[in-house]
Amino acid sequence: MADRAIEPPQLEPEQELENQEEEEQLDPEVAARRAAALAQLRTFGDPVLRTRARAVDRFDDALRSEIAHMAELMNDALGVGLAATQLGVLNRVLVYRVQQEAPVVALINPELEWSGKESETAEEGCLSLPKVLVEVDRPVHVRVRARDEQGEQIVVEASGLEARVIQHEIDHLDGVLILDRTTRDQRKEAMRALREAQQAA
Numbered sequence: 001m002a003d004r005a006i007e008p009p010q011l012e013p014e015q016e017l018e019n020q021e022e023e024e025q026l027d028p029e030v031a032a033r034r035a036a037a038l039a040q041l042r043t044f045g046d047p048v049l050r051t052r053a054r055a056v057d058r059f060d061d062a063l064r065s066e067i068a069h070m071a072e073l074m075n076d077a078l079g080v081g082l083a084a085t086q087l088g089v090l091n092r093v094l095v096y097r098v099q100q101e102a103p104v105v106a107l108i109n110p111e112l113e114w115s116g117k118e119s120e121t122a123e124e125g126c127l128s129l130p131k132v133l134v135e136v137d138r139p140v141h142v143r144v145r146a147r148d149e150q151g152e153q154i155v156v157e158a159s160g161l162e163a164r165v166i167q168h169e170i171d172h173l174d175g176v177l178i179l180d181r182t183t184r185d186q187r188k189e190a191m192r193a194l195r196e197a198q199q200a201a
């Protein structure tokens with residue numbers, strides 16, 4: 001579980017994309033904010049999560065306020081990444097922040113330009129798949145070309161957790177979920193957990 005080792009200390013390990021286990025230990029106010037944020041996200045079974053998002057061609061105030069909203073939801077949900085798809089918005093926009101003190105990074109129209117041969121398997125969760133943790137093998141080093149929120153071309157070279165989160169979120173923009181990237185056995189178990197969670201809701 002490589003992302004455990006590289007996760008900053010304030011964030012829980014499962015928080016590749018979130019933390020599902022420790023809700024009871026959260027400060028009640030934090031827990032309430034988290035629940036409110038999660039309630040705004042699309043979850044498994046929603047066809048939007050299986051839909052490929054469209055490239056953004058207008059870098060305007062509407063886009064920037066969408067990004068600000070995504071960053072706020074990601075923070076409230078205690079996640080480290082979020083794709084617009086998860087809000088039901090089919091724009092190729094993702095935000096992430098892998099260290100609590102770091103600024104939120106927004107990538108628009110991200111393209112995986114290069115990935116290294118070295119790969120690593122680690123547990124991932126997803127804000128759209130409550131109660132699911134599966135092992136996903138991904139390249140450790142990637143280079144991504146994207147636009148920033150002003151429309152400027154940027155290149156991000158990332159490794160470890162940052163590379164993992166970016167790849168997870170780009171997958172969302174392509175309608176791909178961690179269920180598609182794990183073993184058959186883990187997918188089966190995850191589907192069972194999802195059914196149980198949906199019945200309990």
Ligand SMILES: [Zn+2]
Pocket residue numbers: 017125126127128168172
């Ligand atoms: Zn996700």
